Amino acid sequence: MDKRLLEIVFDNLYNGIYVVDGKGVTIGVNRTFEEMSGFTNEELAGRSLYDLVGKDNYFSGSASILVIERKCPVTATYSTSTNRKLLVKGRPVFDAQGDIEYIINTIWDLTVVQYSQPIDADTARNQLLREDDLVTSSEKMMAVIDLALRVAATDSTILLTGESGVGKSLLAKTVHRSSERKLKPLIQINCAAIPEALIEAELFGYEGGSFTGADSKGKPGLLEVAEGGTVFLDEISELPLHLQSKILGVIQDKEFFRVGGRTMQQVDVRLITATNKNLADLVNDGKFREDLYYRLNVVPISLPPLRERREDIPMLIQHFTDKYNRKYNSYKKFAESLINQMVGMAWKGNIRELENVVERSIVTTAGNYITRDKAQIPGMEKAIPSGVGLKDMLAEREQEILLQAQEQYQTTRRIAAALGISQASAARKLKTINDGIHMDRDEIMHR
Ligand SMILES: Nc1ncnc2c1ncn2[C@@H]1O[C@H](COP(=O)(O)OP(=O)(O)OP(=O)(O)O)[C@@H](O)[C@H]1O
Ligand SMILES: [Mg+2]
Known part of the structure; x- marks a missing residue:
């Protein structure tokens, strides 16, 4: 293909393309990306993603930085300043030395509806949803997300x-956001959180005077509120058996009775359900309706636990x-060894536990550099981690001792005397550590 044709293809792909060099500097974007993001190639080319990502800037995050x-x-997935949801797949291209030469990002717009009005970039930029x-x-x-997005386009029930x-x-x-229903409500109901006595009225609504304490005019249930949209039934295993059959009716016939009601209510909703229990076991124990189980299990999507995808941990920490x-x-950073x-x-x-650990460490750690001793992560205090290696552990320990000594003794002469090393060595070691910290800090500040 000649160069001109390649350019035509580049601009006419349905996907957005965002090309970056190995240092995170934008080389260029295609026209589709311009349309998705509201930014022009001219505006982005030559600019580092480390500058573009951040508070009042362009992007809420960057797959390229993670790559x-x-x-x-x-x-x-990211939300753009124009309030669109984008799925980004970043792939590194390596040079002969094994360094990243380019990163090719392919972008899907999960907000399939086209906005016809021009976007006011300034107001939109401040509405980043992150x-x-x-x-x-x-x-x-990635396989799980691919499957979920493929199913999102259909109206299938998902488990x-x-x-x-x-x-x-x-x-x-x-x-929900990538489905045709995205402009309609997403109603989330945690079946375990609503007391059994209330859940039927919550879900299906009730007619006036149907029970003591009920509003005399009656009230629509959450299923009706979600009309046209998606109902997410979390912890579906906790749904009482008699309501399981009512939900089955909603799936099969798209209709149900309100509590105390005599006329069928019609609803058009998509059901997504979730559970952390093994529903098949519950079916065997007679605690979950078999017919509902089969209806829900049309598209089962199973998310692997974090320990089966440890490669995600560094990225999630970031x-x-x-x-x-x-x-x-703040501008805190986790030590690489941690x-x-x-x-x-x-x-x-x-991931919830990981998120909590990160938040707690950021809130409670003094200084900008979060190390193992400072972070005090439960479950980590005593255990010798596997796979870190004695060298790294010793290096980290040495850093900590030197930083503590620096606080305590202030001058390299006194630090050297206290630790029994030469002043030149204390000065050299501290310079390396402090440079490292400042560099980390600058890098973060630029984001
Ligand atoms: N891949 C991910 N990237 C970024 N954040 C994530 C990711 N997965 C989960 N999280 C975050 O981790 C937290 C827990 O996720 P979520 O609430 O979706 O888990 P859950 O499976 O629904 O848990 P539960 O069974 O307890 O309801 C949330 O704050 C969520 O935003
Ligand atoms: Mg949940």
């Missing part, structure tokens, strides 16, 4: 399974560090 940090392909970015670099999760905290609720949101640095207006140790932890609470 540079992790040297592997990355999938992430909380529900979904990041991953693991093949397993999300996986341990607590693996991201089921987040994926349910992503599915993601949550950015999130909470923004929230608390990140390596965290990769080896059990993470029984999965």
